[in-house]
Every structure is written in C-alpha cells, then in structure tokens.
Amino acid sequence: MSLIPGLGLAKGMALTLRRFFEPKVTIMYPEVRIDVPPKFRGRLQLLYDEWGTIKCETCFQCAQACPIECIDMGGIDTRGRYHVHWGAAETYGERREESALRRSGRPVPDPAFRPFQAVDLGELDRILEEHDHDPADMLQILDETQAAYGYLPVAALKQISHVTGTWYAMIYGTASYYAHLRFEPAASTEQARAVDDHRPPEATYLAALDAALGGNDRPGTPARA
Amino acid sequence: MTRILKTPAGWPTILLPRAGAADPTDLDAAVAAGAFDGLRRAIRDLGGYALVAAVGASRLRGRGGAGFPAVEKWRTARSVDAPRRYLVANGYGADPASETDRTLLLRNPFAVIEGAAIAAYAIDAAEAFIAVRAEDAKVIARVAAAIGSATDAGFLGHDVLGSGHDIVMAVRPVQGAYMLGEETVLLKALQGKRGQPEQRPPHPAERGLDGMPTVVHNVQTLAALPWIIREGSEAFAAIGAKDSPGTILVNVRTPAGEGVAEVPIGTKLRDIVKLGGRLPTGREIKAVLIGGPSGGLLPADLLDTPYDFDALRAAGAHVGSGSIVVVDDRADLVELIGVLTRFCSTEACGKSIPCRIGTRRLAEIVGRREAGLARPTDGRDATDLAADMVASALCDHERLATLPLTSGMRYFGSEFDDARRPAPVRTEATHG
Numbered sequence: 001m002s003l004i005p006g007l008g009l010a011k012g013m014a015l016t017l018r019r020f021f022e023p024k025v026t027i028m029y030p031e032v033r034i035d036v037p038p039k040f041r042g043r044l045q046l047l048y049d050e051w052g053t054i055k056c057e058t059c060f061q062c063a064q065a066c067p068i069e070c071i072d073m074g075g076i077d078t079r080g081r082y083h084v085h086w087g088a089a090e091t092y093g094e095r096r097e098e099s100a101l102r103r104s105g106r107p108v109p110d111p112a113f114r115p116f117q118a119v120d121l122g123e124l125d126r127i128l129e130e131h132d133h134d135p136a137d138m139l140q141i142l143d144e145t146q147a148a149y150g151y152l153p154v155a156a157l158k159q160i161s162h163v164t165g166t167w168y169a170m171i172y173g174t175a176s177y178y179a180h181l182r183f184e185p186a187a188s189t190e191q192a193r194a195v196d197d198h199r200p201p202e203a204t205y206l207a208a209l210d211a212a213l214g215g216n217d218r219p220g221t222p223a224r225a
Numbered sequence: 226m227t228r229i230l231k232t233p234a235g236w237p238t239i240l241l242p243r244a245g246a247a248d249p250t251d252l253d254a255a256v257a258a259g260a261f262d263g264l265r266r267a268i269r270d271l272g273g274y275a276l277v278a279a280v281g282a283s284r285l286r287g288r289g290g291a292g293f294p295a296v297e298k299w300r301t302a303r304s305v306d307a308p309r310r311y312l313v314a315n316g317y318g319a320d321p322a323s324e325t326d327r328t329l330l331l332r333n334p335f336a337v338i339e340g341a342a343i344a345a346y347a348i349d350a351a352e353a354f355i356a357v358r359a360e361d362a363k364v365i366a367r368v369a370a371a372i373g374s375a376t377d378a379g380f381l382g383h384d385v386l387g388s389g390h391d392i393v394m395a396v397r398p399v400q401g402a403y404m405l406g407e408e409t410v411l412l413k414a415l416q417g418k419r420g421q422p423e424q425r426p427p428h429p430a431e432r433g434l435d436g437m438p439t440v441v442h443n444v445q446t447l448a449a450l451p452w453i454i455r456e457g458s459e460a461f462a463a464i465g466a467k468d469s470p471g472t473i474l475v476n477v478r479t480p481a482g483e484g485v486a487e488v489p490i491g492t493k494l495r496d497i498v499k500l501g502g503r504l505p506t507g508r509e510i511k512a513v514l515i516g517g518p519s520g521g522l523l524p525a526d527l528l529d530t531p532y533d534f535d536a537l538r539a540a541g542a543h544v545g546s547g548s549i550v551v552v553d554d555r556a557d558l559v560e561l562i563g564v565l566t567r568f569c570s571t572e573a574c575g576k577s578i579p580c581r582i583g584t585r586r587l588a589e590i591v592g593r594r595e596a597g598l599a600r601p602t603d604g605r606d607a608t609d610l611a612a613d614m615v616a617s618a619l620c621d622h623e624r625l626a627t628l629p630l631t632s633g634m635r636y637f638g639s640e641f642d643d644a645r646r647p648a649p650v651r652t653e654a655t656h657g
Contacts, residue, residue: 138417174417202321205568
C-alpha cells in the first residue's frame, strides 16, 4: 500500500501516456522476420474481429504449411463454428474423404500423386519386428532406421507411425529433437560421420576452450577418439 | 586414451585403479583384487536394511553434479509400493570437454557394474541400465563385454549369488543432445521420447521409467559403493570433506596439458590446478572455469576454495561435469562467456519458457558486449533475468545456464568495460 493515495494510478497513467507517444513497432511480417529460437514451435490461435466473428476463412494454408500435419480443418460444424484439430491427420480420416473435402472446398488429392518418395520398407519391417512394434523403443527404432537407410525417409516414418500406433507428429517431434537424426540423405558418408562424431555446438565449444587455452601448441590429448 | 594425471601418493584411490593394475576387462584378475566382494557381502551379510543403513552412514552424495545424498533416493524408491523398480547408471558424460565418466567406464568397468548391482539389490530392482554415449563405440563394447562376463560368472542375471534376486543389466547407448545428462531427460530418452525434463516432484525415485520407481545415479556414485561395503562406512566418511566424503574424478585442462585425476572432495582448487602442470613462463592464471559449459568462472584469488558441492555453489560455480579449465592472461573472457552462453542456449530443450527465451536473451546480451554495442542497462537486465530464470527453473540446466555470465560479471567486471572492446560498428537495425 503506497503512502500517497492514487500514486499507483498516476504511475500507470504515466506509462500509458509515455507509450502512447512512442513510435509504434509493427514488424512487417513476410518482409521482416523475427529471429525465433531454434526450438520455437509456436501456438495456434484463432483471432476474432471486432464483432466477435472468427476471422478464419478456412483457407487451409496453415494446414498445408504445417510440416508435421498436426493442423487439420473441418470447415463449419453444426453450430456454425470452425474447427482446428490438434493431433495426427490420420485420426481425422473421415475429414479427408473425398466428399468431405469437396464440401469444405479443399482440393481433392489425385490418387496417382505421391507426396513423398517411396522406399523399400522390407528392412524397416524387420527392425520393427525386432522391437516388437513397441513405441517405447522409438529411439532405437529411429537409430536403426537411419543406419539402414542413411536418413529417415518420410515413407519410413509414416510406416513406423502406422505400425506402432504412435502419432506421426510425435515421431517427428522426437526425431527432430535429437541432433544426430536427419531427414535428408547426407552428401557423403564422411560428412555424415563428421556430423555424428562432432555435433556443431560441441565442436564450437571445444574450439573455444582450445582457443582460451592458447591454441593447439600445447601437449595433451586431443578430443575423444 | 585419456591421460591419468599423477596425484600425490597420500591421496586415496577409490574409483580408479592404481597405475599398472591388471587389464580392466579381465574378470578373474578383478575378482582376485576384490571385485564383487562388496556385492557378496551386501547380499550375504547385510541384506536390504543394513545395506541402506551402511551407505547412509557413509554420507555418500551423488556425483552427477547436484550432490544429492545417494541413500535418500533409495529410501524413497523403497518406500513406494510398486510391482517393479529400475536402476539407471548415468554414464552419458554430457560435457564433451570432460572425460571423467568415460575414463571410469573404460578403466574400471567392474566397479560400476558391481555398484549398480549393489544399488539394484538395495532398492529391489530387477533391471538396471547403464546409459552411455552412442558415438563412443569403445566404451559400449567394453561395458557390454564386462556385463557379459559378470553375468556368466553369476554376479548378475538370474538368482544373483543365490540370493533369489534377479539383476539383469544392459548397456543403453543414447546420443544427440547435451540435456541427456539430466536425469529426467535421460529417462525420457530411454523410453524413446523427446528429451525434455519433467516437473519434480514426483521425483524419478517415486515415478520414473514406465511410471515405476527409478533410481538414477552417476557412474562415479555407483563405483564408490563396492569400496564402501568392503572397507566400511567410517573409512569412507573419513576421506575428503566433512559434509561430502569420498573422492571424485576431475578433468583438468590447462595451457600445459590435460587429463583426468581422482581427487578427495574438499581438496583446494589450487592443488587440483597444479595437477595439470606448470603454466608457460611469464603467464599467470586469469580464471578457472569449473563445471563445464554451464560452469562458473572463478578468479585466481579464490583458488583456496575447497572443491566440494556447497563451497563451489556459494562461490558461483558448481561441480557439474567435473571439468576444470584453467585459462591464463591471454584469454578473452568475454568471448569465452559468449561461447558458453550460446552453447547453453542452443542446447536448451525448449520446454520451459524462461529457459528457452531467457538463455537466448542472455546470449544476446553477451553478444552485444562482444560486438562493442552494449547498452547501459545490460548489466542490470542480465542480473534480473538470471535471478528470474533461477527462480522459475524447471531443471538444473536452466538454473546453471546463467552461471557463466553471472560469475563473469561478478568477478571479472572490468573485462566487460566497453573501452576494452573494439569500436562499435553501427548497422541499420532490421526491426524493432
């Protein structure tokens, strides 16, 4: 409790006034982009206009842009609301039926079109069999899949999701967390090994320690063999 | 292989065998030297309650960095009613600049295995895992071979030493993130999940792997257990500092050389730093970085600080990974602090917002100092932000990620003077 009554109010109004005359900072989004943290995953929020109507026009651009297909839209429901679903697209299979897509105005996929490169899943099935299709062994499954294919193909991740019953988004989230797992083939085996053996942050840190210790002209052992 | 630094003859050796000992992979030689004697006594002479009491009397504290009393985890795990329990040995060694855990696993694998078996017996766990770095094929091969030969000899597996207890042990290679050194993150990785820490309580000793009580110990903690059982709790409690007895492995790096050494806890930093060799002539110690990437920088006049959990925390550093880096007066500390802070920021898992955003803001503040673009409010902002991060921390990474910058500002304030930095290069701000 302040000694002078109303001081808090005056302080608050002073801040309001000060902010009122400050230059506004609107970041002109696609031209200027804020540098977000590498693990930033964002939060979905539907905005309302000043009349309380939802602004979303169900254009599906967000669903199409989402790399892990965690956004899905159902158009207008029986109460006239728009839906944004969380979770695996597979769960909302009925929304993907041709008639549902037509009704909501989405493009109907061409069955002949393959969104990702097909790979031979024989090796993956053997790995999954070995781990008894158990999602608790997900890291080992992903490690072995990468060892077999050289990277984690989308087709393989889809198959793992299908067989273990784990959401594709969860598998993607796990795989994208661990720095040694990659989603594209490495340019060469040497490059792959270099990245696996010395992750870039670790290499930078070790190099900084060496620099602080006066360079490489000192005796001692190099980093791990 | 990592060099073992020569320590004074009077210092006890509990974790690493004496120089010139037999082949570390030879079980018969190890048994002849007393290996698995502790496990036999724990099972035949002591039993569960007496074993917990004996380790409690030794006042053994966890070597993973936080210094939590080891026996408290056992008591918690034993008090929870559960169909099964797990023991996890953390040999991940998250700090790439510290080889302590790796050296222990390579030079004395049977001590870790025996310690893990004793701890598993104490909490009645039938399964134990030893987590190691997946990129370290040598350690995986050696520990797996050691587990194999110990199982063949009846020290592990079904009905251990006729006690009726099963202790099945396995190596679990994990890799890909610095955070895996944290116990709840490691448990997530062992369950095949994204490596992010969990809110505590419940502690893993109440609810860990598969929701079952799980005790996670650093491999050094486990390797001390056989010695405690063999030589007695009083003998162990008499070594090292009063509040944290025993020895610990340190990885000393100086401009003169580097290596791993076993030191009694409570040894003065000055004596540990000496193990690394003499500095080049005309150079003097400027700072000592203690605890790895999230460690604290201590100045040369604090070298009389004892190396133990509480004294280091009070001074603004921590035991952490056991890494001790001595830098001389040539080093640019602001640059070093910048690298450390950025490392902690990059490796933050992203779960807790004060950590994800806070470490990034700290890195920006150091980055501005490095570029000579510091703002007058930066010092106060960094202090405030660091205090908020520590207060709202979800795991120790968040608490400790502030240490390089806060200890640097506390002891090396003059390094941060703008006058010492290069002239600012003004660039057009892109936004904001």
